[in-house]
Amino acid sequence: MKKKVLSVFLIAAMALSMTACGSGNSGSGSGSSEGDTAPASDEAEDTGSEGDADSGELITVGYAQVGAESDWRTANTESFKSTFIEENGYKLIFDDAQQKQENQIKAIRSFIQQEVDYIVVAPVVETGWETVLEEAKEAGIPVILSDRMMDVSDDSLFEAWVGGNFVKEGETCGDWLADYLEEQGRGDEEINMVTIQGTIGASAQVGRTEGMANKLEEHSNWKMLDMQSGEFTQAKGQEVMESFLKSYDDIDVVICENDNEAFGAIDAIKAAGKSCGPDGDIIVVSFDSVKAAFESMIAGDLNATFECNPLHGPRVAEIIQKLEAGETVDKIQYVDEAYFDTSMDLETILAERAY
Structure with a gap:
C-alpha cells in the first residue's frame, strides 16, 4: 500500500460530510443517476482515470455497492465516486451488486485477484461473509464496511464500520x-x-x-x-x-x-x-x-x-489515511443523524441539502 497525503479537497469534503446529519433512502433523483452504475455480474466500473498519472502510485480501492435501489443509495455511490478520484490519490473500482449477495461476494473475490489496497463493502445482508472476508484477510487486504453491518464471529475480519445508528x-x-x-x-x-x-x-x-x-x-x-x-x-x-x-x-x-x-x-x-x-x-x-x-x-x-447520512466517502477516506499512517481506528463510527417534520422551515432546509 502506498501512503498518500490527504488533499485539501478531501479535507473540505470531510468537513461537509460531518455537518450533514443522516440516515436514509428516497424516491427522486439526487446524486448520480442509476444509469451510472455497472452491474456486479458484468464488468466492474473503474472510476480512476489512468491517463496522465502513474496509477502505480495511487491507492486502489474496490467498492462493492448494494445496488441503486433508492435516492439515498445513489447519493452514497456518488459520495464514493467523487472522493476516491485520482486528484485525491486514489483509483476506485466500483461494482453494483444489484441487491444480490452472491454478486458482492464475486466482486470481493475479483478485488482480491486484482490486488487492490482496500476493499469497501455495503453488505446486502448481515450474514454469510466469513469465508470471503477470510480470503481478503489472507491476502492482506483491509476491509471497511459502509452503511450496513456484517454479523461475523471474528470482527478482526474488517477494520471499521461507518454508518447510521x-x-x-x-x-x-x-x-x-x-x-x-x-x-x-x-x-x-x-x-x-x-x-x-x-x-x-x-x-x-x-x-x-x-x-x-x-x-x-x-x-x-x-x-x-x-x-x-x-x-x-x-x-x-x-x-x-x-x-x-x-x-x-x-x-x-x-x-x-x-x-x-x-x-x-x-x-x-x-x-x-x-x-x-x-x-x-x-x-x-x-x-x-x-x-x-x-x-x-x-x-x-x-x-x-x-x-441517515449517505456521504460516507470522506469518512472512509479518513480511515484509509489513518491506516496508511499506521494508526489505529475506531471499530464503529456513527454518522450524525437528525429528523425533519412539517413544523420546520422545510424549503430553506431543502435548498441547503447536499442530497
Missing part, C-alpha cells in the same frame, strides 16, 4: 410519534400501525424495526397490525401498502423503513381514496431524509423523515 433511528421515530400524537390530542387513543420494512436481514431493517419495537413496548395503546418487506423500493412499498389497505380498515400510522417505500405507500393511499400527511387520514413517516422526502412533506403527504 439504526436502532436509535427507530427509537427516535417512536419518540417523535408519541410527541406528535400527544400534540394532536390522541396520546391516549388506540393507535393502529403497519410497517413497511426494508430488505429483511439488512442492518437498516433490523435496527429500525428493533428501535420501533422498543417504543411499542412503552405504549400499551399502540398496536402493530402487520409488517411486510417493501425491499427499500417505491414499487414494492406501493404493493405492500395496497395489501395493507385491503386487509385493514383502520390504519392510523404507516412506518416506512426508507423514503422510497413511503412514496409508494402514499401513492397507494391516494389511489384507495384516502388521504395522508398532517391533514390526512393516515400518518406516514419514513427514514433517510433525501430531497424528495422534503418535497413530499412540503406537498403535505409525508409527516416526518428520520435521517
